[in-house]
Amino acid sequence: MLAPGMLKQVVSVTAQSKASSCFKLLSLPLLSPSPCRIPADASFHSTSFSEAEPPRVLITGGLGQLGIGLANLLRKRFGKDNVILSDIKKPSDHVFHSGPFVYADVLDYKSLRELVVNHRISWLFHYGALLSAVGEANVSLARDVNITGLHNILDVAAEHNVRLFVPSTIGAFGPTSPRNPAPDLCIQRPRTIYGVSKVHAELMGEYYYYRYGLDFRCLRYPGIISADSQPGGGTTDYAVEIFHAAAKNGTFECNLKASTRLPMMYISDCLRATLEVMEVPAECLSMRTYNISAMSFTPEELAQALRKHVPDFQITYRVDPLRQAIAESWPMNLDDSNARKDWGWKQDFDLPELVATMLNFHGASTRIAQAN
Numbered sequence: 001m002l003a004p005g006m007l008k009q010v011v012s013v014t015a016q017s018k019a020s021s022c023f024k025l026l027s028l029p030l031l032s033p034s035p036c037r038i039p040a041d042a043s044f045h046s047t048s049f050s051e052a053e054p055p056r057v058l059i060t061g062g063l064g065q066l067g068i069g070l071a072n073l074l075r076k077r078f079g080k081d082n083v084i085l086s087d088i089k090k091p092s093d094h095v096f097h098s099g100p101f102v103y104a105d106v107l108d109y110k111s112l113r114e115l116v117v118n119h120r121i122s123w124l125f126h127y128g129a130l131l132s133a134v135g136e137a138n139v140s141l142a143r144d145v146n147i148t149g150l151h152n153i154l155d156v157a158a159e160h161n162v163r164l165f166v167p168s169t170i171g172a173f174g175p176t177s178p179r180n181p182a183p184d185l186c187i188q189r190p191r192t193i194y195g196v197s198k199v200h201a202e203l204m205g206e207y208y209y210y211r212y213g214l215d216f217r218c219l220r221y222p223g224i225i226s227a228d229s230q231p232g233g234g235t236t237d238y239a240v241e242i243f244h245a246a247a248k249n250g251t252f253e254c255n256l257k258a259s260t261r262l263p264m265m266y267i268s269d270c271l272r273a274t275l276e277v278m279e280v281p282a283e284c285l286s287m288r289t290y291n292i293s294a295m296s297f298t299p300e301e302l303a304q305a306l307r308k309h310v311p312d313f314q315i316t317y318r319v320d321p322l323r324q325a326i327a328e329s330w331p332m333n334l335d336d337s338n339a340r341k342d343w344g345w346k347q348d349f350d351l352p353e354l355v356a357t358m359l360n361f362h363g364a365s366t367r368i369a370q371a372n
């Protein structure tokens with residue numbers, strides 16, 4: 001662990017210069033909004049990077065639902081060898097051969113520091129975490145990984161002048177937050193260890209920004225829906241599993257009530273937003289943690305949308321009381337007007353596009369599996 005004195009020494013110079021220049025920039029009116037807008041055709045799919053030197057990127061917890069997709073996106077943008085994926089799990093052959101992979105436990109400060117130094121990391125995406133449902137099943141592990149792990153990441157990033165992205169979540173709100181919609185700034189009293197750890201991350205990141213000049217950036221993700229990766233034990237997992245079930249046998253048993261409304265987003269929008277907020281000039285950001293939103297639906301509404309493609313699709317309900325209680329404490333919608341205003345955030349996928357895309361993927365996969 002970094003000795004507090006050492007952190008102070010290392011960051012005090014950058015803190016004064018970086019933080020004061022941020023204050024100056026943030027207090028100036030913007031002459032033109034254009035530097036804060038990522039063009040719609042931004043070369044996210046190109047293989048070249050227009051700036052002099054691309055960032056050297058580390059992703060922690062990268063073998064979960066979101067990390068491999070993020071690595072693919074960043075490798076297209078910055079080059080394969082500039083993006084290192086890490087986790088404590090063993091990667092598949094395909095992942096291992098598609099770019100740099102290393103073992104990294106976020107609880108081991110010294111090896112994180114070694115990685116950042118040896119690979120000259122300049123951007124870090126901290127995805128290692130336990131999600132809401134698995135966190136409640138193992139509170140002490142969730143507390144370690146989500147809170148102690150975050151402390152290690154904050155210290156190593158501040159010490160080595162690394163731009164840091166930490167995802168937060170709709171789970172950072174609680175039953176006393178406004179639910180429809182939840183604004184960026186409001187009461188946050190979550191009732192899960194996951195939510196508590198994410199509020200802690202939001203506040204610690206903002207504190208390190210003001211105190212040490214750490215370039216901390218954070219988005220509150222909705223439930224993320226992906227076709228080619230599995231969710232890691234959250235409350236919104238049903239919205240991914242339902243597509244596998246619809247494509248496989250046309251029926252699904254849902255563990256949330258039919259009327260449970262939650263904010264959701266397709267993975268490509270989530271990852272694009274993540275890259276956009278990391279690339280946007282610092283002076284465009286009026287805050288360090290933003291809500292982002294794309295759609296909001298209930299299991300019954302999702303089933304109805306699925307029936308437009310799979311007319312016989314059947315949904316039944318066997319409610320998991322733990323997940324239901326969590327879902328009922330979360331917002332139904334997020335107000336993301338600050339992200340739209342500050343850096344031009346806009347989703348590409350609404351519910352109909354999401355359903356068509358997910359079914360298309362699963363339909364194709366099923367046919368391939370049958371052919372084999």
Ligand SMILES: NC(=O)c1ccc[n+]([C@@H]2O[C@H](COP(=O)([O-])OP(=O)(O)OC[C@H]3O[C@@H](n4cnc5c(N)ncnc54)[C@H](O)[C@@H]3O)[C@@H](O)[C@H]2O)c1
Nearest residue numbers: 061063064065066105106127128129167169221223224232
């Ligand atoms: N998927 C979503 O719907 C969603 C929504 C909101 C926020 N997020 C956040 O995005 C991030 C990534 O989410 P995800 O869905 O990919 O999660 P996931 O549960 O699928 O993956 C998390 C990864 O963290 C790894 N991990 C666990 N302990 C670790 C440790 N000690 N050191 C290093 N890695 C460790 C796990 O092996 C796993 O691969 C998380 O911080 C999560 O809170 C996800």
Ligand SMILES: C[C@@H](O)[C@H](N)C(=O)O
Nearest residue numbers: 131132169234235236
């Ligand atoms: C919403 C999000 O943080 C995660 N999918 C969970 O349900 O725990």
